[in-house]
Amino acid sequence: MECVFGLVGNGFAIVAADTSAVHSILVHKSNEDKIMILDSHKLIAASGESGDRVQFTEYIQKNVALYQFRNGIPLTTAAAANFTRGELATALRKNPYFVNILLAGYDKETGPSLYYIDYIATLHKVDKGAFGYGSYFSLSMMDRHYHSGMTVEEAIDLVDKCIMEIRSRLVVAPPNFVIKIVDKDGAREYAWRESVKDVAVASA
Amino acid sequence: MSIFEYNGSALVAMVGKNCFAIASDRRLGVQLQTIATDFQRIFKIHDRLFLGLSGLATDAQTLYQRLVFRHKLYQLREERDIKPETFANLVSALLYEKRFGPYFCQPVIAGLGVEDKPFICTMDSIGAKELAKDFVVAGTASESLYGACESMFKENMEPEELFETVSQALLSSVDRDCLSGWGGHVYVVTPTEVKERILKGRMD
Numbered sequence: 001m002e003c004v005f006g007l008v009g010n011g012f013a014i015v016a017a018d019t020s021a022v023h024s025i026l027v028h029k030s031n032e033d034k035i036m037i038l039d040s041h042k043l044i045a046a047s048g049e050s051g052d053r054v055q056f057t058e059y060i061q062k063n064v065a066l067y068q069f070r071n072g073i074p075l076t077t078a079a080a081a082n083f084t085r086g087e088l089a090t091a092l093r094k095n096p097y098f099v100n101i102l103l104a105g106y107d108k109e110t111g112p113s114l115y116y117i118d119y120i121a122t123l124h125k126v127d128k129g130a131f132g133y134g135s136y137f138s139l140s141m142m143d144r145h146y147h148s149g150m151t152v153e154e155a156i157d158l159v160d161k162c163i164m165e166i167r168s169r170l171v172v173a174p175p176n177f178v179i180k181i182v183d184k185d186g187a188r189e190y191a192w193r194e195s196v197k198d199v200a201v202a203s204a
Numbered sequence: 205m206s207i208f209e210y211n212g213s214a215l216v217a218m219v220g221k222n223c224f225a226i227a228s229d230r231r232l233g234v235q236l237q238t239i240a241t242d243f244q245r246i247f248k249i250h251d252r253l254f255l256g257l258s259g260l261a262t263d264a265q266t267l268y269q270r271l272v273f274r275h276k277l278y279q280l281r282e283e284r285d286i287k288p289e290t291f292a293n294l295v296s297a298l299l300y301e302k303r304f305g306p307y308f309c310q311p312v313i314a315g316l317g318v319e320d321k322p323f324i325c326t327m328d329s330i331g332a333k334e335l336a337k338d339f340v341v342a343g344t345a346s347e348s349l350y351g352a353c354e355s356m357f358k359e360n361m362e363p364e365e366l367f368e369t370v371s372q373a374l375l376s377s378v379d380r381d382c383l384s385g386w387g388g389h390v391y392v393v394t395p396t397e398v399k400e401r402i403l404k405g406r407m408d
Contacts, residue, residue, distance in 0.1 A: 118234070123262075124232055129239070
């Protein structure tokens with residue numbers, strides 16, 4: 001089951017997601033990146049049906065880029081979140097996307113922010129959020145250890161604690177996670193937490 | 205589980221002497237899991253008109269956006285704010301438009317009409333209006349709220365006493381409902397000012 005979680009720290013927002021691509025009982029790959037870099041200062045961590053996840057997040061990414069081309073300035077995180085919610089809400093009663101999203105971003109004026117967007121288009125700005133079965137463990141861990149204004153080291157420590165909980169307590173726990181961060185210097189990959197590495201294919 | 209109970213909510217509006225109070229809980233949940241404890245359910249349409257939306261959070265957000273849009277158009281055309289009675293008719297019409305594919309929301313409308321006479325009403329998800337002279341309730345805790353309000357309500361309460369009554373009715377009702385609670389949000393509106401207060405109740 002897909003695990004996505006994130007939190008806001010002092011001048012940054014961090015999101016972590018598992019990296020397994022699963023179909024029924026088969027793990028297709030265990031290094032699937034589910035956190036898309038939306039633009040220079042935004043990350044979109046998505047979980048849910050794989051086709052919808054990729055198609056929908058790419059659609060959002062291209063529309064965010066189009067806005068920037070047309071208007072010369074990038075969207076704020078709040079605007080991107082509301083746009084995403086709008087697209088999900090419009091599709092909801094026609095052809096719904098089964099994608100849950102955590103949208104993390106950094107704006108110069110307002111600082112870091114994290115938006116929780118449900119697959120039925122419920123939007124809420126949060127300090128910490130999570131989706132999936134892993135959320136039962138990561139949300140509780142974050143409720144216990146989170147405080148506002150955490151440093152990157154403290155936040156990564158908390159993310160690692162959450163990953164430890166998921167690995168030890170979730171029956172079909174995903175083995176690998178990717179962690180991405182967004183701050184004033186932009187959105188980038190921070191680290192991978194791998195316990196199972198894909199075996200290299202021997203060349204023919 | 206009913207779709208109206210997916211997110212959990214509690215709303216109450218009460219009439220006082222030339223004033224009204226509208227109050228809501230603050231929990232946003234996804235069935236048994238609590239996502240946030242600072243969710244906004246009551247929205248200001250204009251200084252003398254407030255709208256509370258209970259039920260499915262995504263539909264509450266969509267409905268609120270549509271109603272703000274309609275009110276802004278109304279203000280441009282009529283060059284004045286909308287009266288509460290008229291707004292109630294607008295909400296009712298909007299809801300009945302979707303008679304065979306409804307918004308899963310129960311609105312509570314509270315406002316000061318002509319000569320500062322307080323007006324409250326609620327309606328079901330397809331726009332059946334229910335006017336009341338004393339109080340209206342909505343949400344997953346509505347049954348408890350009916351009982352609490354019926355016993356605590358008095359006619360012609362001053363704003364301070366009205367605030368106490370509404371707060372006690374709300375907190376005692378949400379304590380009997382697992383899907384709503386985590387504090388309260390109360391607005392007491394008189395012809396001269398709007399007082400917004402956050403209540404701390406049982407945080408569970």
